[in-house]
Amino acid sequence: xxxxxxxxxxxxxxxFSINTVSVVxxxxxxxxxxxxxxxxxxxxxxxxxxxxxxxxxxVSQRTRTVGIILSNLLxxxxxxxxxLIEQQxxxxxxxxxxxxxxxxxxxxxxxxxxxxARQVEAILIYPTSHTRLDHLVALRRSGYPVMLLTGxxxxxxxxxxxxxxxxxxxxxxxxxxxxxxxxxxxxxGQAHGNLEKFDGYRAAHEAFGVAVDTSLVVVPxxxxxxxxxxxxxxxxxAAAARPTAILASADSLAIGILRWCRENxxxxxxxxxxxxxxxIEISAFLDVPLTTVSYPSHPISExxxxxxxxxxxxxxxxxxxxTVTIDPxxxxxxxxxxxxxxx
Amino acid sequence: xxxxxxxxxxxxxxxFSINTVSVVxxxxxxxxxxxxxxxxxxxxxxxxxxxxxxxxxxVSQRTRTVGIILSNLLxxxxxxxxxLIEQQxxxxxxxxxxxxxxxxxxxxxxxxxxxxARQVEAILIYPTSHTRLDHLVALRRSGYPVMLLTGxxxxxxxxxxxxxxxxxxxxxxxxxxxxxxxxxxxxxGQAHGNLEKFDGYRAAHEAFGVAVDTSLVVVPxxxxxxxxxxxxxxxxxAAAARPTAILASADSLAIGILRWCRENxxxxxxxxxxxxxxxIEISAFLDVPLTTVSYPSHPISExxxxxxxxxxxxxxxxxxxxTVTIDPxxxxxxxxxxxxxxx
DNA sequence: TTGAAAGCGATACCAT
DNA sequence: ATGGTATCGCTTTCAA
Numbered sequence: 001x002x003x004x005x006x007x008x009x010x011x012x013x014x015x016f017s018i019n020t021v022s023v024v025x026x027x028x029x030x031x032x033x034x035x036x037x038x039x040x041x042x043x044x045x046x047x048x049x050x051x052x053x054x055x056x057x058x059v060s061q062r063t064r065t066v067g068i069i070l071s072n073l074l075x076x077x078x079x080x081x082x083x084l085i086e087q088q089x090x091x092x093x094x095x096x097x098x099x100x101x102x103x104x105x106x107x108x109x110x111x112x113x114x115x116x117a118r119q120v121e122a123i124l125i126y127p128t129s130h131t132r133l134d135h136l137v138a139l140r141r142s143g144y145p146v147m148l149l150t151g152x153x154x155x156x157x158x159x160x161x162x163x164x165x166x167x168x169x170x171x172x173x174x175x176x177x178x179x180x181x182x183x184x185x186x187x188x189g190q191a192h193g194n195l196e197k198f199d200g201y202r203a204a205h206e207a208f209g210v211a212v213d214t215s216l217v218v219v220p221x222x223x224x225x226x227x228x229x230x231x232x233x234x235x236x237x238a239a240a241a242r243p244t245a246i247l248a249s250a251d252s253l254a255i256g257i258l259r260w261c262r263e264n265x266x267x268x269x270x271x272x273x274x275x276x277x278x279x280i281e282i283s284a285f286l287d288v289p290l291t292t293v294s295y296p297s298h299p300i301s302e303x304x305x306x307x308x309x310x311x312x313x314x315x316x317x318x319x320x321x322x323t324v325t326i327d328p329x330x331x332x333x334x335x336x337x338x339x340x341x342x343x
Numbered sequence: 344x345x346x347x348x349x350x351x352x353x354x355x356x357x358x359f360s361i362n363t364v365s366v367v368x369x370x371x372x373x374x375x376x377x378x379x380x381x382x383x384x385x386x387x388x389x390x391x392x393x394x395x396x397x398x399x400x401x402v403s404q405r406t407r408t409v410g411i412i413l414s415n416l417l418x419x420x421x422x423x424x425x426x427l428i429e430q431q432x433x434x435x436x437x438x439x440x441x442x443x444x445x446x447x448x449x450x451x452x453x454x455x456x457x458x459x460a461r462q463v464e465a466i467l468i469y470p471t472s473h474t475r476l477d478h479l480v481a482l483r484r485s486g487y488p489v490m491l492l493t494g495x496x497x498x499x500x501x502x503x504x505x506x507x508x509x510x511x512x513x514x515x516x517x518x519x520x521x522x523x524x525x526x527x528x529x530x531x532g533q534a535h536g537n538l539e540k541f542d543g544y545r546a547a548h549e550a551f552g553v554a555v556d557t558s559l560v561v562v563p564x565x566x567x568x569x570x571x572x573x574x575x576x577x578x579x580x581a582a583a584a585r586p587t588a589i590l591a592s593a594d595s596l597a598i599g600i601l602r603w604c605r606e607n608x609x610x611x612x613x614x615x616x617x618x619x620x621x622x623i624e625i626s627a628f629l630d631v632p633l634t635t636v637s638y639p640s641h642p643i644s645e646x647x648x649x650x651x652x653x654x655x656x657x658x659x660x661x662x663x664x665x666t667v668t669i670d671p672x673x674x675x676x677x678x679x680x681x682x683x684x685x686x
Numbered sequence: 687t688t689g690a691a692a693g694c695g696a697t698a699c700c701a702t
Numbered sequence: 703a704t705g706g707t708a709t710c711g712c713t714t715t716c717a718a
Contacts, residue, residue, distance in 0.1 A: 004695095006701070008698065022696065052696070054694090058694090059695085
């Protein structure tokens with residue numbers, strides 16, 4: 001931030017006042033003679049002038065910028081959403097700045113402060129935890145447009161998200177319908193206070209009158225990565241009575257599971273059915289194409305942006321929070337089939 | 344950007360001057376009585392004061408922020424690097440803002456301007472094209488710290504990257520060494536003026552005294568995704584004499600290839616060897632673990648950040664550009680083996 | 687110890 | 703048509 005060209009420099013070079021230069025350069029001029037305009041514009045180009053957004057925003061009280069906070073840049077679901085949202089916001093004339101938190105609440109709070117200090121006009125967030133939202137609730141209460149991109153509808157903050165509970169319910173129901181009675185659940189959300197998927201899993205069991213065996217519910221120690229899914233398998237398969245199906249709370253976990261099965265001679269789906277969550281791109285390209293639940297990024301980003309615009313434009317007093325949940329679809333491929341007959 | 348709390352508000356509430364409040368709040372006070380300090384700090388907390396970074400930077404002439412421009416948020420190689428870089432910059436007291444361009448030169452230029460207008464102190468960029476760098480060269484010449492995260496060493500801009508040519512050379516050499524003589528090349532970089540990988544491919548052929556059959560060099564129409572690799576296969580396999588091996592310029596492409604092979608009864612690696620590039624996480628988890636070339640994100644991000652710090656700190660006159668290339672390693676797994684004996 | 691005043695770069699309002 | 707002046711929120715001398 002050193003040798004920058006300012007309006008003042010152009011004014012000096014052309015002999016006009018700072019004011020005139022400013023008026024010309026931003027085209028908001030009522031009546032400036034062609035001659036003047038050309039002189040100033042030429043000078044600006046020669047000097048490679050670029051307006052200082054800081055100064056500009058300071059006076060205009062607008063940054064036309066929104067912030068997106070993502071818990072994890074390696075999750076293609078999140079980055080795809082971010083990418084779509086950025087594009088659409090651009091169409092509305094807004095810039096986007098993205099911050100990553102690495103699933104860390106402290107960094108999340110820091111990112112929140114940094115973005116606010118930078119005066120972004122709204123914040124979209126993929127929070128680390130679905131339950132610890134007090135800081136966000138407080139922010140929204142104070143009149144700041146905050147929007148969650150995942151979570152359970154609580155009505156305190158605007159939320160646009162898929163209905164995780166419903167997705168999980170459908171998927172578990174699919175498995176139960178196939179005849180499975182021992183369905184393991186690899187619940188990566190548990191560690192982050194994301195309980196919707198487990199709820200759906202439980203509810204489906206109830207609907208089928210099947211008891212949940214909690215020994216089959218395993219929380220992977222290291223997030224949603226494939227290695228994490230792989231490593232969790234030793235615990236899952238340690239059960240006295242092995243499961244006949246596994247529901248992983250993310251496709252990436254399922255990929256690790258598939259690898260474990262191959263290495264350990266467990267046939268999928270013959271011996272074990274495997275289902276995932278999110279329908280990431282490669283899931284259809286796996287050796288055993290994965291049965292999963294869709295993640296409708298496009299509708300989500302569209303609805304999020306639309307809502308965000310109304311929030312930003314409702315100067316001062318925000319309308320009461322709204323929740324939009326999109327029901328994900330079951331994507332049936334070949335990784336699940338009825339269990340082998342009882343021995 | 345409405346009802347924000349300013350120093351003025353705290354001053355009004357406590358009866359001290361704006362100045363005193365400022366001094367206290369940023370702890371840079373020489374000697375302020377405990378009493379005063381407590382009163383002001385309490386008021387600040389009650390009002391939920393957050394300094395306006397715009398105003399602050401305007402006067403300090405520092406933003407302590409660097410920008411990262413990524414061509415594609417869906418490429419885990421790029422996002423991992425970004426994540427690592429962000430973390431390390433944070434340790435140096437710098438914030439990071441990320442912008443995505445969707446592989447579009449116009450959006451890239453726009454992102455560049457936006458970040459500069461925001462007065463970021465340096466820009467790291469994963470450019471869309473390796474050849475069209477004029478705008479970046481000009482920027483660097485004007486004294487702005489710009490750093491490329493991929494590209495061919497040209498000496499005009501700082502560059503920290505893997506040596507794509509060498510990686511490609513090693514991989515092609517591996518295949519040639521295995522006995523392959525008809526090696527197809529799926530060159531996604533070609534479309535973006537990224538010629539290093541092709542160079543390595545060609546050089547290895549020369550070293551082995553094998554002629555390159557250009558009909559085996561295919562440019563996928565739709566980037567580096569798995570579907571793109573899948574679709575390219577019809578063209579690759581249309582050749583009169585089919586290749587015995589395929590080198591894909593990205594693991595994601597290779598995943599699409601693998602899928603195509605499975606659906607079309609082509610056995611890998613028995614009938615066709617397949618190699619990729621980048622060693623993304625799932626590559627080791629595929630049904631046929633992929634032979635590929637590593638992408639050392641950690642060394643890259645470390646070197647990039649180190650260099651960036653010296654650039655930022657060398658106020659005014661930047662040192663001449665430096666190039667750091669890291670030699671990637673061959674990662675041999677099971678997707679490649681010697682070709683079947685000639686019929 | 688605390689406060690007043692100038693200035694960062696740009697904009698807006700009011701004059702001329 | 704063009705320019706002066708106040709202002710945005712904060713920091714930085716310099717006084718008191």
